[in-house]
Amino acid sequence: MKFFQLIGQISIKALAKLGRAGLFFMSILSSTGYLLFRPGLLIRQIYSIGVLTFWLIAISGLFVGMVLGLQGVYTLSTFGAESSLGIMVAASLVRELGPVVSALLFAGRAGSALTAEIGLMKATEQLSGMEMMAIDPLKYIIAPRFFAGFISLPLLAALFSASGILGGHLAGVDLLHVDSGAYWSQMQTAIDFNDDIINGVIKSIIFAWLVTWIALFEGYDAIPTSAGISRATTRTVVNSSFAILLFDFLLTALMFGAP
Amino acid sequence: MQSKSIEILVGLFVSLCIAALFFLALQVSNFRDLQDNGSYTVLAHFENAGGLKSKALISMAGVPIGRVAEISFDAENYDALVKMRIDARYKNLPTDTSASILTSGLLGDKYIGLTPGGLDEYLQEGDTIELTQSALVLERLISQFLFNSADKDE
């Protein structure tokens, strides 16, 4: 009995949280109009969310690509198929690693920062203060951050894939002397613009929505104490990582599952 | 930080990332192939299209000139009907061109190789290539080889 009661309690809590998160998202959406008049707010947030994550993503992408290049040559050479290296590197980056790894890095770098920032603003009554100054924090604080994240992550994912493909070239072609022409031409025949590139971008758009939403909501919903904020920050990273991986599975099944 | 320099950095960031996206489209994928200056469809019946997939390459003299659009089963002739989209740049293929399903390398992907004929008339939208050669099915080759050598032994 205790056990079922516990399960009941947990699911009711989870549902209630999901409901609050849904309402929260709706009110972000309803603040979109305001942002159109205040592009400055958005630009400032793209700076702190996107620009400051640039090097992390670019360099991680490069290294992931280089590792793929090395491992690819190593594995493919046992079949004498090094010339397919381009396909292997590009397909794994564009379809999976680009969107997923950049989203995971983004959740760790930008998502946790967002949660902590919003949570601290709540704890120090800055959000209440704004409300009393008749400035809606949802419009002024939350919405710009949401859209900045929503715009930045897909761009960063493209950056990750691109620098990864260059990294694969660096390791495979420049270091291990796979033919450069084969690297690019095989890639171009195998990677389909609609199936691979566009689907990858769609994935990263969905991840962007998930991560920014989770991060902002956890901050907004945090218990306004130092322990509460630290737990909320942890939850952001954990929950968005789970959400990214779960949705990646679902989307992959949807996009590439059917022959 | 000054809002002006923030704006510049954001501008740089966005354009760099969009450049990355263009790089993915133009250098990595077949985007340029898709932006064809129009194309036309040609049909071909194959007795066996085993292993051929849609979007497989169609090449002539080793140069890609189009892609397979659709593969379906033709219930009248009990064979495979393959729709091929050929780039409009290559519109002077003789009507007696032959098509065969080939494999790139031993284990590579299947593709369709076209060999030009000698007639002066050219294939038009919706025409059918008459001369076709099916996919080589490895199992069949092996069994043929085995039977042949068994015959010789007798």
Added chain:
Amino acid sequence: MISIRNLTFSRGDRKIFDNISLDIMPHKITAIMGPSGTGKTTLLKLIGGQLTPDSGSIVVNQQNVHQLSRSELYKLRKKMGMLFQSGALLTDMSVYDNIAFPIREHTQLTEAMIRTVVLMKLNAVGLRGARDLMPSELSGGMARRVAMARALALDPEMIMYDEPFTGQDPISLGVLVQLIKTLNHTLHLTSIVVSHDVQETASIADYIYLISAGKVIGHGTPDEIRNTESDWVQQFMQGKADGPVPFHYPANDFGHELFANDTQQ
């Protein structure tokens, strides 16, 4: 200006307000006093529409705060200034920008005009020289005064001060007391002052409400309050340790709890 009727509000199981009614008169300074933790801050938040009462009504300017639509509520708030107990300054802006912030958001004034307004407000609280500091570089008392300047930035019709005097040295305290009084008289503001500084508050307040344990215990002009018979009021106004006002947050009998602890171990 503000009339509160039969207000009941609870946090969890604890009733913070139990059916209280009070009136804030326009263009006067009304002081709200009471022991720590009775819900004075909560009352201000209820008036500002940040909390919703369980029952009862709060009417500000003939508008029932909790029946307003979101946009009407925000319109009403533009006419209210509030000094938060914690200051609630925006930490990523300088002192100057903090005060300019509501002006920039709500008016079309040019930067030059905003500058004049901001410097005037800062001068009034004696912090014109601190305009380029960040909130993290301010002392507690300074932050309180900046927050006060910000609450005044939009020239509100009514202003709520949540403990404006705590953390101020005697000189700034005197200046702030005078400032609240002058603002009230020259601009005809309606002011609500929540404070524990009995003497200072009584010297400027036109009317005083004493609340404790969710009830209004006494109210009247400072003179009336001083002359009430009630033990409770006398104890609070004179700050005596002994009397009917509990110093402790509601709890079980201390001896009993000590004993209970013994038996647990």
